[in-house]
Amino acid sequence: MVITEVRIKLCEENNERLLAFCSVTFDNAFVVRDLKIIEGTKGVFVAMPSRKLTDRCQKCGCKNHLRARFCNACGVRMDETRATREIDGRAKLHADIAHPIHSGARELVQGAVVKAYHEEKERSKQPGYVCRYDEYDFDDDIPSYAAIAADMGAKTARPHAGHAAPKPPHIAAEGAKVRSEDFAAGIG
Known part of the structure; x- marks a missing residue:
């Protein structure tokens, strides 16, 4: 799981504990919105959408x-x-609507979100600052769902009799290591 983007929407300075909202994109394919960045008694933390x-x-x-x-x-x-x-x-x-299953995943998300929050606070001090939170323009360089599905179909297709199936690039490069998403998709 790779966090490919974090977008922050700062809240107005109103002496409340809620500092910002954010969205997190995983693997350029899955977005979780409405995470909250909150000032707690022990510092800043991330609350999952609920x-x-x-x-x-x-x-x-x-x-x-x-x-x-x-x-x-x-x-x-x-x-x-x-x-x-x-x-x-x-x-x-x-x-919670969406949440990490284990502490390592929570730390990964929280670390990326808190870092992006501090960067966004610095950006907001610049003249002409514009929040990018709601701007979801789908770039042409991100493959479509149909292209991803077709690619997955090609990777899981059975080889002809007598021919060994080529290993997908991420498995060939990593040896026998199988990623969890490959196992779930039946590739591993």
């Missing part, structure tokens, strides 16, 4: 956010202690 957790009204069955004091549909009073609690006693009100 959604609000909901439950249903016992009277009408309507979905309501766990912080809701009254049902959005029927107006009945909701139990304010219905949210599950973390070990430290805080209510669990959000669930």
